[in-house]
Amino acid sequence: MPSALGRVLTEAATAQRDVGDQETCEKLLARVDRRIEELLSAETARWSEVDARVAVPVGAVAELVSAGGKRLRPLFCVTGYLAAGGGSGDGTEDTVVDAAAAVELLHAFALIHDDIMDNSPSRRGVPTVHAKYTDVHALRGWAGESRRYGEGVAMLAGDLALAYANRLAGTLTGAAAEVWHELVAEMIVGQQLDIALAAEVKPDPRLARWVAVCKSGRYTIHRPLALGAAIAGRPGLDAVFEAYGVAxxxxxxxxxxxxxxxxxxxxxxxxxxxxxxxHKMTLLIALAAAKDPQVARLVDDSRHSDWNPAELRAALVASGVRADVEEQIDALVADAYGALADAPLPAGWRLRLEELADMVAYRDR
Known part of the structure; x- marks a missing residue:
C-alpha cells in the first residue's frame, strides 16, 4: 500500500476512534447525571414519608445539582478512566459512573459549605442554600435567628451531600480508594487554610498557591483523573496526571x-x-500585593471596619497584575501540555486533555 494512502487511512481510523471515544465519554457522563438524580430522588421519597421537613436538606442538594454547573470533576474522572483504557469490556463502567457521581456530590458538599463561609448570596444564578432558607425562616416568622436557621439547613445539606458521595465511593478498593480518601482530605484542609489566610489577612503567594493546588489543581483535575485511571487498572499514570493536573x-x-x-x-x-x-487571600491578591505597595497597603487596611473594597479593586486594575496573571496562565497551560508530551496515552486522549486545559484556563464563567 502506498505510504500516502496508508497515512490517510490511519488518520481516518484515528479520527473515527476519537469520535467513538468522545461518544463513550458523553454516554458515561449522562449516566453520571442519571445516577445522581436517581439517588437524590429516592432519598427525597424515602425521607418525605417521615415528614416533608426531613427531606429539606436532600431537596437542597438536588436543587443545587440540577441548577447546572460545569461538571468538571466527573468529566476529568471519566476522561482519566477512558484515557487509561477503561471501558473495554472490563466490567468497570458502573464503578467509574459511581465514582464520577461521588466526585460531583463531593463538589456539592464543598460549594454549600463554601457559600456559608464566603457569605455568598447566590450560586449558579439562584440563591445559595443558606440564603434561601434564611429568607424562608424570616418570611414565615419562625422563632429564633433566621440566619442561624438558614446556615443550619445548609450545613446539614452539605453533610448529606458528603454522606452520599462516600456511599457512592464505597465500592472503591485499592489504589482507587486511596485516591478518593486523599481527594476528600485535601479539599477540606485546603479550605481550612483558605479561611485562615482570610482571617489573618495574610497575602502570602506560597501559601495562596498551596490553597490553589489543593482546591483546584488536585481536587478538580489531578485526583479525578487519577481516580478514573486507578479504576481502569492503571494507577501508574498518577505522576503524569499530577504534573498535568497541578498546572x-x-x-x-x-x-x-x-x-x-x-x-x-x-x-x-x-x-x-x-x-x-x-478578605480572601487568593493567589491573585497575593501576587498583586507582592508586586504593588499600594495593593499591599490596601489589603492591610482591610483589617479595619471602614475599609473600601472598591478602592482595592481599583488598585488591582492599576497594578497591572491582570496582564501578569494572564501570562502566568499561558505558562501553566504550556506546562500542562508539556506533561502530556511523552505520556503513555493514546494520541487522541493527549489532544483531548490539551483541549480541556484550554477550556478550564480560558473560560468566561
Missing amino acids: AGEAFQLRDDLLDAFGESAATGKPTGLDLDE
Missing part, C-alpha cells in the same frame, strides 16, 4: 480569581468581588 488546576484557579475580581455576574452566575469583600 492546569492552578491556571483554573487563577482564571477563577480574575473572574471574581474583574468579571461580570451575568456571565459567571454568581456575585463578583466576593473574594475582596470577604
Whole structure:
C-alpha cells in the first residue's frame, strides 16, 4: 500500500476512534447525571414519608445539582478512566459512573459549605442554600435567628451531600480508594487554610498557591483523573496526571480569581468581588500585593471596619497584575501540555486533555 494512502487511512481510523471515544465519554457522563438524580430522588421519597421537613436538606442538594454547573470533576474522572483504557469490556463502567457521581456530590458538599463561609448570596444564578432558607425562616416568622436557621439547613445539606458521595465511593478498593480518601482530605484542609489566610489577612503567594493546588489543581483535575485511571487498572499514570493536573488546576484557579475580581455576574452566575469583600487571600491578591505597595497597603487596611473594597479593586486594575496573571496562565497551560508530551496515552486522549486545559484556563464563567 502506498505510504500516502496508508497515512490517510490511519488518520481516518484515528479520527473515527476519537469520535467513538468522545461518544463513550458523553454516554458515561449522562449516566453520571442519571445516577445522581436517581439517588437524590429516592432519598427525597424515602425521607418525605417521615415528614416533608426531613427531606429539606436532600431537596437542597438536588436543587443545587440540577441548577447546572460545569461538571468538571466527573468529566476529568471519566476522561482519566477512558484515557487509561477503561471501558473495554472490563466490567468497570458502573464503578467509574459511581465514582464520577461521588466526585460531583463531593463538589456539592464543598460549594454549600463554601457559600456559608464566603457569605455568598447566590450560586449558579439562584440563591445559595443558606440564603434561601434564611429568607424562608424570616418570611414565615419562625422563632429564633433566621440566619442561624438558614446556615443550619445548609450545613446539614452539605453533610448529606458528603454522606452520599462516600456511599457512592464505597465500592472503591485499592489504589482507587486511596485516591478518593486523599481527594476528600485535601479539599477540606485546603479550605481550612483558605479561611485562615482570610482571617489573618495574610497575602502570602506560597501559601495562596498551596490553597490553589489543593482546591483546584488536585481536587478538580489531578485526583479525578487519577481516580478514573486507578479504576481502569492503571494507577501508574498518577505522576503524569499530577504534573498535568497541578498546572492546569492552578491556571483554573487563577482564571477563577480574575473572574471574581474583574468579571461580570451575568456571565459567571454568581456575585463578583466576593473574594475582596470577604478578605480572601487568593493567589491573585497575593501576587498583586507582592508586586504593588499600594495593593499591599490596601489589603492591610482591610483589617479595619471602614475599609473600601472598591478602592482595592481599583488598585488591582492599576497594578497591572491582570496582564501578569494572564501570562502566568499561558505558562501553566504550556506546562500542562508539556506533561502530556511523552505520556503513555493514546494520541487522541493527549489532544483531548490539551483541549480541556484550554477550556478550564480560558473560560468566561
